[in-house]
Structures are given as C-alpha cells and as structure tokens.
Amino acid sequence: MKRRLNREFRQGLRDGLPICLGYLSVSFAYGMKAVLAGLPVWIVTVISLSNLTSAGQFAGTNLILSGGSYLEIGLTTLIINLRYLLMSLSMSQKVEEKMTFRQRLAVSYGVTDEIFAVSMQRPRELSAWYMAGLILTPVIGWTSGTFLGGVATSLLPDTLSSALGIALYGMFIAVIVPPAKKSKPVLFTVLLAVFFSVLFHYVPFFEVLSGGWGIIVITIVVSGIAAFLFPIQDEKKEEA
Amino acid sequence: MEGEMLRVIASVGVMAGVTYLIRMLPMAIFRKRIDNVYVKSFLAYVPYAVLAAMTFPEIFGSTASAASAVVGTAAAVLLAYFGRGLLTVALGASAAVFLVQILGF
Numbered sequence: 001m002k003r004r005l006n007r008e009f010r011q012g013l014r015d016g017l018p019i020c021l022g023y024l025s026v027s028f029a030y031g032m033k034a035v036l037a038g039l040p041v042w043i044v045t046v047i048s049l050s051n052l053t054s055a056g057q058f059a060g061t062n063l064i065l066s067g068g069s070y071l072e073i074g075l076t077t078l079i080i081n082l083r084y085l086l087m088s089l090s091m092s093q094k095v096e097e098k099m100t101f102r103q104r105l106a107v108s109y110g111v112t113d114e115i116f117a118v119s120m121q122r123p124r125e126l127s128a129w130y131m132a133g134l135i136l137t138p139v140i141g142w143t144s145g146t147f148l149g150g151v152a153t154s155l156l157p158d159t160l161s162s163a164l165g166i167a168l169y170g171m172f173i174a175v176i177v178p179p180a181k182k183s184k185p186v187l188f189t190v191l192l193a194v195f196f197s198v199l200f201h202y203v204p205f206f207e208v209l210s211g212g213w214g215i216i217v218i219t220i221v222v223s224g225i226a227a228f229l230f231p232i233q234d235e236k237k238e239e240a
Numbered sequence: 241m242e243g244e245m246l247r248v249i250a251s252v253g254v255m256a257g258v259t260y261l262i263r264m265l266p267m268a269i270f271r272k273r274i275d276n277v278y279v280k281s282f283l284a285y286v287p288y289a290v291l292a293a294m295t296f297p298e299i300f301g302s303t304a305s306a307a308s309a310v311v312g313t314a315a316a317v318l319l320a321y322f323g324r325g326l327l328t329v330a331l332g333a334s335a336a337v338f339l340v341q342i343l344g345f
Contacts, residue, residue: 018327052259077254077258095267120287166316170331174320175326193288197292215293
C-alpha cells in the first residue's frame, strides 16, 4: 500500500515536470515586471504561491499597483478565474470517490489550466498522492521562477523568452490533438470552440466576450452542444 | 508606508481567497459521482472546449512575431498528431519558434 502511494506520488512529480518548466519562464517574466513596477520581491513571491494563476494574478497585480479597490480586485479575479469552477467540477468527477474531504480541499488549491489539462489526460482515476506530486512540481516552478525574476538584474534574452512563450500553449495542443484524432465528437468540440474563440476575438460586436467571460461562455455552450449531439453512454451499461 | 503595505497584503489576500473559493467549491460539493448521462457527457467535453478556446487564437500572439508563432503552432500540432508527449510538444514548438527567429522572421 505504502509502495503504491509512493509510486503515485512520483508519477505525479514526473508528469508535473513539463508544467514546471513552462511555468519557470512565464513566472520569471512576471516577477521581473512586478518588482520593476515597485512591489517588494517577497510580496510578489507570496502572490505567486498563494494565487497560482497567470492571467488572474497579473491583472490583480496591475490593480494593486494602480490603487484599485478591494471590490474591483475581487471582481476582476473572479471573472478571470471563473473557468476554474468548470475545471474543478470536471475534476471532481475524476478523483477517486474515496478521497477524503481534507484531501479534496488540498487538491483544489492546484486546479490550474495546465495541471487540469495533464490530470485529464491520465487514463485512470486521480488519487490524492498523484495530485500532490502533480501540483508540487509546478508550484515550485511558478514560485521560484517568480522569485528569481524578481531578484534578477538582467533580462532573459528576448528571443529565448519569446520562444518559451509558446511552450504552455504547446502543452494544451498536446492534450487536445490526440483524442481529437481518435474521436469525432472531441474533434467537433475542439473545432467549434476554436471557431467561437476566433469569432469573439476578431469580430468587434463580440468584444465584451473576449477574455475571461468568453472562455466560460464558449466552454458551456460548446460542451453543452457536444453532450446533446454525442451523449457518452456508460460503458458498463453498454455491455449489459 | 505601513498603511500602504497593509493595503497590498489585504489585496493579495482578496485575490488568493477568491481564487481558492472558485477552485474549492465544486470539488467540495460534488463528492459523489454524477449519474445523469447528459451532465457526465458535458463534463467529459469541458476539457477540450476550454483548452481549445484558450489556445486559439491567443497562441498566434504568444511569441515576438506572427510568423514564428504560426510555425511553432504547426510544429506543436504535428508533434501532437504523431502522439508525442507533453514535454516534447512544448519544447518542439519552442525550438521551432527559436529557429524562425534566428532566421530573422
């Protein structure tokens, strides 16, 4: 039993490694900008450790610097991060049913886009120890990257930081393409989501739906349509 | 100055608290498996919808030039199509972007 937990934990650590590397460069840039803008290194590091988000904490940091009210900061954070509600809901159905309440409270802390993406790729139920490993490596990357960026005096060479800018998106592609190749409904879901996302992004009429709200609307509408057109029957029921 | 520091710390607390609640509530509330076929299917499609919508078209603006981003995206899609792992796809896309930049695009 002990050995199994250990193996799950180590597998999680390993699966978290690509996320950790991607986070390093992004958080490095964030730490540098936030400290140059006038925040102490330790506060910026605490922001990364306690928030563990990208867009959400970038916007929040800007608001802190420009003297935004608590309400403004809270609402902006809520809107940008509301997609985690859907990810966490989706994940709640994939964690082992025996996972204790406390473990659920702890795992919730680590629901980021990338950790969610990798956990959904795992072909089995998610154990608390697997999630602990999968969360730990990215947290270390995100926090230490922020700290290093904050204390660094010289910048990452521009070409390098630009090249790493695509790394996290590359991971998302690695998660969505292989299932889309195998399953028509998944391909349909991906293409429809991309269609709406491009539409919201470039057509001025939909400008209100760019950014945080757009992602949420697209996810709900597209997953809803896909579920309606291609309901997934329970495997056990199909056999019966 | 001390008042200013307190405002910053409280603001960080608001950000962290809101973010944690969003992540924690669904996980704490839905502790049983949902039985409804429609809801289950909806949740199964959520990862693909949300990740696809977040990736496109933002990926095309994620590097210093549109040309390098397009080549990087193509590299990622190809590597993923042939079943490479997360790290390979992520670094492959970065390497492609890096090369295009060195060539001066």
